Amino acid sequence: xxxxxxxxxxxxxxxxxxxxxxxxxxxxxxxxxxxxxxxxxxxxxxxxxxxxxxxxxxxxxxxxxxxxxxxxxxxxxxxxxxxxxxxxxxxxxxxxxxxxxxxxxxxxxxxxxxxxxxxxxxxxxxxxxxxxxxxxxxxxxxxxxxxxxxxxxxxxxxxxxxxxxxxxxxxxxxxxxxxxxxxxxxxxxxxxxxxxxxxxxxxxxxxxxxxxxxxxxxxxxxxxxxxxxxxxxxxxxxxxxxxxxxxxxxxxxxx
Amino acid sequence: xxxxxxxxxxxxxxxxxxxxxxxxxxxxxxxxxxxxxxxxxxxxxxxxxxxxxxxxxxxxxxxxxxxxxxxxxxxxxxxxxxxxxxxxxxxxxxxxxxxxxxxxxxxxxxxxxxxxxxxxxxxxxxxxxxxxxxxxxxxxxxxxxxxxxxxxxxxxxxxxxxxxxxxxxxxxxxxxxxxxxxxxxxxxxxxxxxxxxxxxxxxxxxxxxxxxxxxxxxxxxxxxxxxxxxxxxxxxxxxxxxxxxxxxxxxxxxx
Numbered sequence: 302x303x304x305x306x307x308x309x310x311x312x313x314x315x316x317x318x319x320x321x322x323x324x325x326x327x328x329x330x331x332x333x334x335x336x337x338x339x340x341x342x343x344x345x346x347x348x349x350x351x352x353x354x355x356x357x358x359x360x361x362x363x364x365x366x367x368x369x370x371x372x373x374x375x376x377x378x379x380x381x382x383x384x385x386x387x388x389x390x391x392x393x394x395x396x397x398x399x400x401x402x403x404x405x406x407x408x409x410x411x412x413x414x415x416x417x418x419x420x421x422x423x424x425x426x427x428x429x430x431x432x433x434x435x436x437x438x439x440x441x442x443x444x445x446x447x448x449x450x451x452x453x454x455x456x457x458x459x460x461x462x463x464x465x466x467x468x469x470x471x472x473x474x475x476x477x478x479x480x481x482x483x484x485x486x487x488x489x490x491x492x493x494x495x496x497x498x499x500x501x502x503x504x505x506x507x508x509x510x511x512x513x514x515x516x517x518x519x520x521x522x523x524x525x526x527x528x529x530x531x532x533x534x535x536x537x538x539x540x541x542x543x544x545x546x547x548x549x550x551x552x553x554x555x556x
Numbered sequence: 557x558x559x560x561x562x563x564x565x566x567x568x569x570x571x572x573x574x575x576x577x578x579x580x581x582x583x584x585x586x587x588x589x590x591x592x593x594x595x596x597x598x599x600x601x602x603x604x605x606x607x608x609x610x611x612x613x614x615x616x617x618x619x620x621x622x623x624x625x626x627x628x629x630x631x632x633x634x635x636x637x638x639x640x641x642x643x644x645x646x647x648x649x650x651x652x653x654x655x656x657x658x659x660x661x662x663x664x665x666x667x668x669x670x671x672x673x674x675x676x677x678x679x680x681x682x683x684x685x686x687x688x689x690x691x692x693x694x695x696x697x698x699x700x701x702x703x704x705x706x707x708x709x710x711x712x713x714x715x716x717x718x719x720x721x722x723x724x725x726x727x728x729x730x731x732x733x734x735x736x737x738x739x740x741x742x743x744x745x746x747x748x749x750x751x752x753x754x755x756x757x758x759x760x761x762x763x764x765x766x767x768x769x770x771x772x773x774x775x776x777x778x779x780x781x782x783x784x785x786x787x788x789x790x791x792x793x794x795x796x797x798x799x800x801x802x803x804x805x806x807x808x809x810x811x
Contacts, residue, residue, distance in 0.1 A: 343643075343644040344643050344644055344645055345643075345644075345645040345681050345682065346606075346608075346643060346644025346645030346646075346647065346681070346682070347644070348604075348605075348606060348644065349603075349604065350603075350605075351601075351603060353598075353601075360623055361619075361623070364616075364619050368615055368616070388598070388599050388600075388601060389598040389599055389600075389601025389602070389603065390599055390600040390601030390658075391601075392601065396651070397653060398652060398678070398679065398681060399679075400679060401679035401680065401681055402681060403681055422677060422698065423653070424653065424654075424655060424656035425656060426600050426601070426653060426656055426657065426658055427600065427601070443677065
């Protein structure tokens with residue numbers, strides 16, 4: 302399987318702390334050694350760092366861990382391959398442009414019969430079930446919305462219904478973003494946590510690292526973290542229910 | 557304006573030497589301080605590093621300069637903005653998927669009346685003439701090829717005719733790749749150089765750096781570099797003629 306990590310915040314925030322925990326599971330404290338990737342949005346643009354090598358000792362991951370890139374929306378993934386070879390084109394997050402936005406997406410799970418999902422003009426580059434389902438999603442979005450949608454939350458409601466359909470083919474835990482919203486849909490394992498004032502200390506589960514968010518934040522900051530498994534040992538992570546989809550916008554839950 | 561750098565090689569080769577020269581022009585030996593970017597293909601996948609900050613002192617550029625990522629096809633760009641703000645979404649290379657390949661592209665020049673170019677389903681995310689013309693190109697490709705093309709060189713011949721049309725709107729020096737081919741089209745400034753055995757020494761123009769390719773290569777290696785201006789002082793760079801388009805494949809010129 303794989304692990305997911307997402308962030309939605311109302312101020313540009315770095316993810317060095319959480320990423321430092323997650324990346325240990327990329328071959329050290331966890332078996333997800335078949336690559337890792339991370340997308341940082343900055344305005345309408347985004348940066349994606351990806352590597353098909355194990356994350357815990359990747360020089361690129363080490364750079365990402367230590368160079369604080371601030372963003373309001375981040376998606377990350379560490380991979381334990383089950384569908385598709387270990388190579389760069391099969392490494393999440395995947396990216397496509399739709400409606401003048403860069404959509405990025407990462408998936409944890411496994412789908413049966415995924416090749417039957419129509420993808421229209423969005424052709425998978427790699428061979429994973431994950432990318433195929435992402436192309437299928439963009440295809441149904443493009444078929445439904447011929448023009449720029451009036452309401453983005455309504456689009457994500459539609460994405461939730463697509464996720465419910467795909468879930469019939471297997472396990473489909475996903476993170477999806479257009480740079481502004483962070484959408485997550487849960488099959489079995491997904492947790493979230495919203496940090497806001499009064500901020501406290503957090504201690505990672507996978508790495509000897511503690512941070513005092515009081516020193517790193519201002520009182521108005523709202524930062525939500527979504528992850529396959531809790532990353533810290535002393536905070537109250539909320540389990541997302543199987544079949545549940547949640548949308549975050551600048552750290553706040555929309556639905 | 558901007559500067560372009562491309563590489564096509566028959567063995568995975570790093571571009572640390574050429575990139576070290578180019579990036580100096582990103583605010584130090586040249587005025588191109590409005591961002592930089594580079595795409596490295598690896599199989600069908602690619603890595604893009606981009607930064608809207610000046611390249612010569614960018615921590616990410618410094619990482620790219622010192623960490624040898626080996627690739628057979630590379631596109632890089634340093635920006636001096638004329639159309640579109642300085643931000644991440646306006647930073648080259650741009651990327652889109654078409655026909656199950658990631659296409660990346662960078663442009664040097666300026667186009668008048670570019671908004672009249674139809675882009676179909678490929679919507680620009682940023683506000684540059686460059687990205688708009690790229691979306692226009694993908695739109696005409698998608699309109700012409702309903703199925704996977706039988707011959708990729710024929711596709712690039714068609715791209716050359718598109719470039720001839722766009723060139724009527726201004727200056728259009730471009731690099732384009734699908735990961736396998738490196739296409740370049742010249743309005744005014746573009747040079748290339750093919751290194752093959754017997755390899756010799758090369759000395760950068762912009763930075764005190766010399767490399768002895770004899771020590772870095774095997775006798776069968778073929779490596780072509782394309783650049784807006786020559787990057788070395790002791791090699792015989794070929795000027796590409798105004799209006800000329802060239803296609804490289806694994807370092808060799810196809811047309």
